[in-house]
Amino acid sequence: MGPLEGLAYGFSIALLPSNLFACFVGVLVGTIVGVLPGIGPVGAMALLLPSTFAMHPATALIMLAGIYYGAMYGGSTTSILVNVPGEAGSVVTLLDGYQMTRKGRAGAALTISAVGSFVAGTVGVVGIMLAAGWLADVAIQFGPPEYFAITLGGILLLSRLSGGSILNAFVMVALGLALGTVGMDSISALRRFTFGSVQLAQGVDLVPVIMGVYGVAEVLLLAEEGIAKTQIAGVKLRELLPTPEEWRRSSMPIARGSVVGFLTGLVPGPAAVLSTFISYTVEKKMSRTPEKFGTGMIEGVAGPEAANNGATAGAMVPLLSLGIPFSPATAILLGALVVHGLQPGPLLISQRPEVFWGFVASMYIGNLMLLILNLPLVGVFVTVLRMPQHVLATLVLLLCLVGAFSLSNSFLDLWVLVLFGVFGYALRKLRVDPSPMVVALVLGPMMEKTLRQALFLTRGSVVDLVARPLSATILVLAAAALLGPPIVRLLRGRRLAKPISHASNP
Amino acid sequence: MLARAVPLVLLVAAGAYLILALRLPFGAAARPGAGFYPVIVAAFALVVALAATASAFRGAPGAEIPAAELDVAARRRVTISVVALLAFCLALPWVGYPAAAFVFVAVVLRYLGARWTTALLTGAASSAGSYGLFAVLLDVPLPRGPW
Numbered sequence: 001m002g003p004l005e006g007l008a009y010g011f012s013i014a015l016l017p018s019n020l021f022a023c024f025v026g027v028l029v030g031t032i033v034g035v036l037p038g039i040g041p042v043g044a045m046a047l048l049l050p051s052t053f054a055m056h057p058a059t060a061l062i063m064l065a066g067i068y069y070g071a072m073y074g075g076s077t078t079s080i081l082v083n084v085p086g087e088a089g090s091v092v093t094l095l096d097g098y099q100m101t102r103k104g105r106a107g108a109a110l111t112i113s114a115v116g117s118f119v120a121g122t123v124g125v126v127g128i129m130l131a132a133g134w135l136a137d138v139a140i141q142f143g144p145p146e147y148f149a150i151t152l153g154g155i156l157l158l159s160r161l162s163g164g165s166i167l168n169a170f171v172m173v174a175l176g177l178a179l180g181t182v183g184m185d186s187i188s189a190l191r192r193f194t195f196g197s198v199q200l201a202q203g204v205d206l207v208p209v210i211m212g213v214y215g216v217a218e219v220l221l222l223a224e225e226g227i228a229k230t231q232i233a234g235v236k237l238r239e240l241l242p243t244p245e246e247w248r249r250s251s252m253p254i255a256r257g258s259v260v261g262f263l264t265g266l267v268p269g270p271a272a273v274l275s276t277f278i279s280y281t282v283e284k285k286m287s288r289t290p291e292k293f294g295t296g297m298i299e300g301v302a303g304p305e306a307a308n309n310g311a312t313a314g315a316m317v318p319l320l321s322l323g324i325p326f327s328p329a330t331a332i333l334l335g336a337l338v339v340h341g342l343q344p345g346p347l348l349i350s351q352r353p354e355v356f357w358g359f360v361a362s363m364y365i366g367n368l369m370l371l372i373l374n375l376p377l378v379g380v381f382v383t384v385l386r387m388p389q390h391v392l393a394t395l396v397l398l399l400c401l402v403g404a405f406s407l408s409n410s411f412l413d414l415w416v417l418v419l420f421g422v423f424g425y426a427l428r429k430l431r432v433d434p435s436p437m438v439v440a441l442v443l444g445p446m447m448e449k450t451l452r453q454a455l456f457l458t459r460g461s462v463v464d465l466v467a468r469p470l471s472a473t474i475l476v477l478a479a480a481a482l483l484g485p486p487i488v489r490l491l492r493g494r495r496l497a498k499p500i501s502h503a504s505n506p
Numbered sequence: 507m508l509a510r511a512v513p514l515v516l517l518v519a520a521g522a523y524l525i526l527a528l529r530l531p532f533g534a535a536a537r538p539g540a541g542f543y544p545v546i547v548a549a550f551a552l553v554v555a556l557a558a559t560a561s562a563f564r565g566a567p568g569a570e571i572p573a574a575e576l577d578v579a580a581r582r583r584v585t586i587s588v589v590a591l592l593a594f595c596l597a598l599p600w601v602g603y604p605a606a607a608f609v610f611v612a613v614v615l616r617y618l619g620a621r622w623t624t625a626l627l628t629g630a631a632s633s634a635g636s637y638g639l640f641a642v643l644l645d646v647p648l649p650r651g652p653w
Contacts, residue, residue, distance in 0.1 A: 051644070167554070167557055167558055167561060170550075170554045170557075171516060171554055171555070171558060173554075174520070174547065174550055174551035174554050174555075175551075177547045177550070177551075178523055178544075178547055178548070178551060181527075181543065181544045181547060185540040187540070188531075188539065188540045190530065190531070190540040192530060192540060192541075192544065193523075193526060193544075216591070219587070220584050220587055220588070223583045223584050223587045223614075223618060224576060224580040224583060224584055225580070226579070226580070226583055226618050226619045388620075390615060390618035390619055390620060391615065391620070391628060393614075393618065394611050394614045394615050394618065394628070394632075395611070395628075395632055397587070397591065397610075397614065398607055398610065398611055398632055398636060399636070401591070401594060401595075401607075401610075402603075402607075402636055402640050402646070402648070405598075405646070405648065406640060406644070406646040406648075409646065409647050411595070411598070411599060414594075414595045414598070415595055418588075418591045418592060418595055421588075421591065422588055425584070430512075444547075447543075448543040451538070451543060452538045452542065452543065455535055455536065455538050456536065456537065456538075459536045460534060460535030460536030460537075461535075462535070
């Protein structure tokens, strides 16, 4: 099926009433959790995952992905109006977005950010259509050695990019990999690290871990503050229209942000967050007045807001064509597909076209819904912010508890939830990013399986394993990304250190 | 203190994990057994834990953990929430979901600063509402308790 044919078919799936409804629920929930600071899209996706078990896989994917990209729209609203990021992908937006609010241009900032998100979302969907198909064609030739290289390279890259020290990231990776080995060995059916527990033989389920680390932990942070009142700037409907000058200045940043975002999404790492920083830096460099950034420049809103939406689209490519999630959010989407017995990978597009194309088409529809939801109705979502935070925090905790239990009606999942909630809270206090652990927990079992299959194929030769052209390329690229920056810094540091040491020892 | 304790805990955990992993059948490189990959993971974890310990004891820059100070009230709110979560998990099989959820929401809300009346009313409403949604509509077998 060609891209256009596929898309037409996809629309026939996405426009089914049940899928339209799922899409609407997804983007609505996404917008709300995006608007609310403290509760992010990943936690919300984990919470709603059990409710998708009874749905068709395409419907489940449409709804959960809607939460993910919907949150990118909602997050900017809070950044712009309250000077608090609604979610991590909107941190950069508040630099210039809130300054625009102070200058009375909140409406313009909101409109530009919604339109930018819409453009990037649409560009991203075209990107998925082209890239995923192409990558799937390439990936059909991949064997276990290549998949091993991709998972290993992905984990290494993610540790590099997740922010904070690489040592901390490696600690998280080690923990995730070790957790991934708990349970029945997939090849020999031997029980590992279960200490005799029958429930542990199933392994540590990803979802209560994610709910804990991204749901409970965030709520515990909210609980620190107790009752807090937020100051919200009001916006009138007729103030929403940007001036022709503002439109003109935003067009190129939106275009650049869309591309930057999509490309960042393809790479393992916290793509949505990272892409906004990259886009902001790019816009500042391209600007004739970089010194004015941070004082309410529309370019600083347009670029990053487009970028984070492009990134959510880009992140779907490795998931759909390789079956490999590089972020906690896509790990949940993978989980949703696996529950239905689907194995995302190069064959997904040809074997289950209704899932792939239905999902792609739903992203067009979802982005259109979001544009409508976020512009005229922005006032409605702002009232969500007026909901008392302590009530919200408590109810989210209760939902996490019920949600974790309903996954497999197991008390063990409840304990995992609470344990990882407290752990995630501690990590936030220590400023350590938990996402390498989550991704390693998902990729670990894949890595083990492919490693053992690959060694079996190469009769135990590690050289043959890594010397195949594709796996060697992937590993070299990952190593370069991992070791490149510290080496460059070291070399630069030496050059810089000399004059400094002269200055300090006259 | 904390900055040095954490890597030491990691080191012990990685060591224990290695010992357990070594007890599993290792196999050979051409026929890796169930313990093959866990041993590799354990080796990686040990190296990382050693590096973390070394950097903590050398006092390398960045090793010091930035402990954000919390006031007493904030610390108490977090502690109460955690205790309530643990108590919920412990009590659920015995008292059932409706009772556990009611007490959980009421207590947490009260300690986060709500008035008693608000806390009790929200507790009752959310317990009944979530039980109706999950147990009745979605067929989740939430324990009902002895009543």
